[in-house]
Amino acid sequence: DAGVTQSPTHLIKTRGQQVTLRCSPISGHKSVSWYQQVLGQGPQFIFQYYEKEERGRGNFPDRFSARQFPNYSSELNVNALLLGDSALYLCASSLATTTDTQYFGPGTRLTVL
Amino acid sequence: GENVGLHLPTLSVQEGDNSIINCAYSNSASDYFIWYKQESGKGPQFIIDIRSNMDKRQGQRVTVLLNKTVKHLSLQIAATQPGDSAVYFCAENWAETGANSKLTFGKGITLSVRP
Numbered sequence: 001d002a003g004v005t006q007s008p009t010h011l012i013k014t015r016g017q018q019v020t021l022r023c024s025p026i027s028g029h030k031s032v033s034w035y036q037q038v039l040g041q042g043p044q045f046i047f048q049y050y051e052k053e054e055r056g057r058g059n060f061p062d063r064f065s066a067r068q069f070p071n072y073s074s075e076l077n078v079n080a081l082l083l084g085d086s087a088l089y090l091c092a093s094s095l096a097t098t099t100d101t102q103y104f105g106p107g108t109r110l111t112v113l
Numbered sequence: 114g115e116n117v118g119l120h121l122p123t124l125s126v127q128e129g130d131n132s133i134i135n136c137a138y139s140n141s142a143s144d145y146f147i148w149y150k151q152e153s154g155k156g157p158q159f160i161i162d163i164r165s166n167m168d169k170r171q172g173q174r175v176t177v178l179l180n181k182t183v184k185h186l187s188l189q190i191a192a193t194q195p196g197d198s199a200v201y202f203c204a205e206n207w208a209e210t211g212a213n214s215k216l217t218f219g220k221g222i223t224l225s226v227r228p
Contacts (some may be wrong), residue, residue, distance in 0.1 A: 041220030104156035
């Protein structure tokens with residue numbers, strides 16, 4: 001079975017630009033969560049979506065937004081990029097809630113210049 | 114690949130020895146705990162989990178211990194192998210008042226296995 005997939009693998013943007021990251025969950029999983037991982041730190045929770053609705057949001061500015069599609073895939077959008085947005089963006093899928101095991105994808109490495 | 118373990122505490126063990134990785138979690142209301150392993154250039158990989166109504170859970174070569182009194186979680190790896198070298202994160206699941214629960218990760222510990 002395919003695991004969580006994310007695209008693109010790497011991305012380079014300049015300050016002020018906008019970026020869209022994509023995630024496909026494990027088949028049968030209805031929940032997708034997004035995390036930001038800065039080098040040398042643990043992942044920081046950004047959003048959780050379940051059945052196309054936002055179920056949780058971390059302490060990130062409104063420049064960060066996400067959505068989940070009917071096929072349970074998800075997109076994370078970041079507007080007006082800052083240098084500090086450079087990080088590994090991880091997507092995790094689970095059956096439903098945050099107490100179901102979350103399985104992570106390989107991540108998208110975003111570099112903002 | 115990227116060095117996920119940059120600036121993190123490091124535990125160095127001899128191949129074949131047992132490893133114990135410790136984690137202090139932050140919230141006494143947390144109800145679910147997970148250990149993840151992250152290798153360079155990869156996303157976190159699930160190792161083992163435990164719910165707050167348990168104090169011990171065993172997997173293949175791994176054991177997780179939960180001490181709610183002192184808010185402490187540990188991961189024991191038996192007969193550590195070179196392939197166990199990675200950064201290990203503990204994560205706790207809890208909800209702020211009026212909010213949905215979320216997974217909060219610790220800072221991570223680098224496990225280095227000496228041949």
